[in-house]
Amino acid sequence: MTPTLPRLTRAPASESFAGLLSALAALGHAAWVVDAAHGHVLAANLEAENLLERKDLEGLDADDMIANLEDMAYWDGVRCGIVTILESDAELTLRSGATRAVARRIAPLWLADGSALFLVTVRDRSREQRVEVERETALAELRATLEATADAILVTDLAGRIRAFNRRFARMWSLPDAVLHAGDDRAVNDWVRMNVMDVDAYDRRLEEVFAHTLSESVDAIAQVNGAVIERHAQPQWSQGRPIGRVFSFRERNPNRTGAPRDPGNLGVDQLTNLPNRSGFVEALEQAVHSSRESAGFAVLCIEFNRDALFGEGGDSAAGARRLSELAGQVRGAMRQPHFCARLGGSRFGVLIDYASEAAAEAAARRLIDVQERSGGVPVAVGIGCWPGVGLSADEILRHVEIAMHRAQHSTRSSFALHKFGFDSWRRRRDRIEAGLQHAAGEGRFRLAAQPRFDTKTGLAVALEVHLRWRDRELGELPASQFMGVAEERGLVGGLDDWV
Known part of the structure; x- marks a missing residue:
């Protein structure tokens, strides 16, 4: 049963109150005492005045001291006679509008004469934070x-x-x-x-x-x-x-026969020393595969204004130097683990691990702020977050590039979010799952052959065979857009049997 407070109908005895004031002064951190009956501050020490940046705290309502929902709910409970101890971290809003992180404790206090008070102690956690x-x-x-x-x-x-x-x-x-x-x-x-x-x-x-x-x-x-x-x-x-x-x-031997492709070794842009577009697509594919059972990621497509970059005279050497500097600014705007690549021209791609839409927006704002403060090159940024941005690397990159083109319609540097919602993404996945269960029986799979040539001799040395699926609603899909769903739903065996 929750205990109730005896109502305070008179001020504490002078001896008890004097001892309480001495205790408040000796605490060393902000503290004040609240009248349990009326919810008013009876006394506060100098540290409390300094912390709250205000004088004459006596007589103020307890709700006004730390005005957040948790504290207001606590004092509402006190007015109903509910006695508990509240101890947690809180955010203190000062009269100037600034905020401070504090650790606050509120506990009932009974004096020797039987009167009931509440002792509030507050420790500034700003430095710790x-x-x-x-x-x-x-x-x-x-x-x-x-x-x-x-x-x-x-x-x-x-x-x-x-x-x-x-x-x-x-x-x-x-x-x-x-x-x-x-x-x-x-x-x-x-x-x-x-x-x-x-x-x-x-x-x-x-x-x-x-x-x-x-x-x-x-x-x-x-x-x-x-x-x-x-x-x-x-x-x-x-x-x-x-x-x-x-x-x-x-x-030591990355080019050996049968070596798997590594995004870091697919090709390096000589100007910026960043991976190229092929490396970025490979990194996206790896991120999609790794994120099916874990947190998502964000993708940014960034393009700097070519006219501002190279100028009216078309100074390619100066533009190239500036582009290399911009590559460093792109990476500097990121605060989380990321993979950055030059997609071509003045366009860059960034894959940010474990990033929410808000984190991706913050990265875009930082990059835009740098350009605007320094009078730099106007920039447009397209943003997409997995899984809503797409099911495959090619689809993801296409969607963020479309978002980037939307951002380019602005008269100044800006960013735009990909609008493909999670519900649409879920419906698409459900459609793929349902369609895969009957695609083989309906004859909707086909194999597309593509020769591979030796760049030195020009002769065909191998033949790649790719699986394609033509769905009534979704059209023709490459394997990259439905294999992930097939693996998750245990439908790969049927595909293997058909192939």
Whole structure:
């Protein structure tokens, strides 16, 4: 049963009240006492006046001290005779309009003469919050740095426990989604060992690396798929002492026969040193596959005004230098792990991991603000968030480019969101699932053959066969737009039988 408060019909005895005032002054942080019967402040210390930036707090309503919904609900309960303790973080709005993060506690207090009061104590958390924000920003920038490097990166502590790795590491060792999302170091290590040709030699060498904390090493690791991985191991230092190990991995023979395509190796734009359009499409395909069971991602299509970039004289050299600078500004506007590529001309694409629509908008605003403050090149940004933006890499890129063209209709730098809603996306997926169940029996699949040529001899050396599906409502779809649904719904077996 919830206890009720005895009503305070008189001021506390002078001796009790004097002792209470002394206690308030000695607390060292903001505090005030509230009359339980009328909900007025009876006394407050100097720290409370400084925190709230106002004098003469005595007599104010308790609701006005920290005016948020949680506090107002609490004092409504007090007026109904409900006694509880409220302790949580809150946001304090000052008379100037500024806000402060505080930790606030409200508890009933009974004096020796039987009178009932409430003691409110408030601790300013502004500095702690700044530290937390700075820490989160530093972690986000660290993750972005890990993703921006050309190498696969693995960071461990001195005992070998995994602290971080980037997507290139996951791709290099073919880590499945179940292992990526499990957060199990042993599962990651076991999967890596499964991909090594000589497991015993790998284990012995790794033990030697961790046994010599301060040493640096370079090794070659043969994978079962024929790749030869060059591994660099270096100690990680902090405040003059080693705290862990940083491993970087790079493939020595990426062009070997049968090597899988890697977005980072599909081609690098020589001007900006960023991946090209093919690499960006490959990264999108990987993101779609990885995000089916996890958080989504955002895609930005960014195009700078070519006339402003190259000028009336068409100075291509100056424009090229400026374009390289703009590539750095695009990356600088991102606060989360991302993959950036030059799509062609003055157009860039950015894939932001685990980003909401609000985070993508914030990144676009930062980029636009930089251009407007510096009198830079006008820019148009198209934004789309998975899953609503599309089911395949090509569809996603097409939709964000359409959104970017909408943004270009503005007379100044702006951004536009892709409008394809989640409900439409869900209906499309449901249609694909329903159609796939009968497509084979209705003869709606076909195979399209495409020859592959040797660029040196011009001769056809292989024949690629692609699966196509013609649906009554959706038209002809490539496999990339329906294979994901088929895998999730267990319909791949029927497709295999047909092929």
